[in-house]
Amino acid sequence: MGAAVERHLSGIDAVVATTELLQRNRAMHPTAGMYEAADFQWWWRSPRRTDEYPQLFWFDDDGPVAAAIATAWGEATALDPLLLPDADDDWAESVVGRGLEHAAAHGIGHVELEAVPDGPVERALLRNGFTPGDGGYVEGWIDAAAVPAVSPIADGYSLHRRTDRTDRPHHYIRRSGADVEARLLQTSLYSPDRDLLVEDDEGDAVASGLFWFDPVTQTGLVEPMRTEDDHQRKGLARHLLTSGLALLAHAGAERVKICWSPDNPPAASLYLDVGFVPDRRTRMFAGPTGCVPG
Template identity: 45%
Template sequence: MSSMRSPTAKNLGRSTRPSILLMDQGGRAPPPYLRDSEFTTIHEVRALGLEYLALATELLQRARLAEAETGLWEAADLQWWWRTPRRSDAIDQLFWIDDEGPVAGVVLTDWGRAWGCDPIVVPGVSTVPLPTVWARAVEAIDALRLEAVEVLARDDDVELLGLLAGAGFVADDDRSGITWMNAQDRPDVTALPEGFALVDRAQETTKPHPMRRRSGEGVEARLRQCSLYDPELDLAVEAADGQAAGYALFWFDPVTEVGMVEPMRVEDEYQRRGLARAMLSAGLDRLAKRGARRLKVGYGTDVARGLYADAGFRVTCTSRSYSWRRPVARD
């Protein structure tokens, strides 16, 4: 498993503004008659590449430790996004950091069809309020001259939904969701049908990675740059002829003790044979044995939601994507 140095304000990122922000727990600047010691010192820093990924990892771990099911993302989500090179790898990402680490950030991700924008704030801890983070996100979108931007927002995130509406973002029709389960409630491991075998990347390293067709030839090298990637949790089902019939990647975060599934796929010609259920149950069992106490997986289709519900996951929130396109300049 690869390693990534734990980031702090002292060893990662570059200061983005010469001033140091002093804020109280409501995100307010101190009145002149109060001592600086009564407020929290917040540094703004920018980071890119693996430095960005390390800061984003620590930020999301801190957010998860603050609240058990808040927000949309785990640190493992952003590490999964790292699997393929993107234009966003080369841009400076903005973070706010106190003496304990990141408290907020703006994550911009190039998805090809559009750029994703994720304003992230540690709940109950952050001295940087969401409107401040969102304002800086809008500044970054404008500075980069991005043509199309998408923001995924929970249906119960009233504050973010208001900010999106004020900025002209429009909701898409499709809904997705997040499901959780206690590890002790996981299903028993289901056997694969005859003629299929479960393998992982710790066992099988001579064959090309099964995700390469959708994520590129460098997918395994990129995954191995991630601190939470574990080749023994990188599973695939092989048919009798050695072809990959499906794959699933499981992520264990030892800081939060959350186990996550992302992605999960069975190739079209092998569907409806019980392969997804077998991979899912085997991976969840490995996560529990690693030390995961809680298990999480998101869904984007009714079929996926049904698979996870049958395994014992419960839906905890739904979400929608909100889109914005830069207006066409008129002469």
């Protein structure tokens, strides 16, 4: 790789550049890296204190080649170093180190990071004094050819797309805030046609799932999936998931990704039974950036 130029972008411009970087990553390898472009577009759904943070990117003549993205999650801040699959340890060390330095310079004193075991980012974190902690996620994939038939829905429930329910507030408002639909519509990959919800016989949304398709990479992502507590164990999540997978396959997805916590056995059981194949489990790190509080 030739010399890369550092640039700072914020707001939706940073989301656009992150999308380009992760699409470039996926074009180079079908499963490398922890994230899809749709992950960061989903994170854009709610205002965050990092919206105007000057996100750190590196560009070559063809576009972004690396980034260190800070994302506020409540009081915590995650820092995600993003690299292309051909990145070596020296380049990872530079991106991680510069990302920590940049975060510290902007008053972020502590960060949480997720990394692929034995990858260049993890090795850079270990060299910077970070140690792995609890947590991490399992990443699973399913090929479009393996997508199962849509399972039946339980009596008293019905499946809908967001396009069927534009006369009412978005079903994600309760957890993601009043701006959720407007912000999702600012992104390039969100589709109301693949924003699914299950309603009970009173018209209340009791389960939902968002199925993202990236036409640049022919990759699908399921994020998020949720069934309300009082409506679990009725097959709603299976119907929702198989319906969404069918939509993604019809749209042209060659493979679909989903992630789950190892501490959520019911989700793992469903995803494995539907046909997702675990690929790896990430590890979590946390530590100081070097920022000295004022």
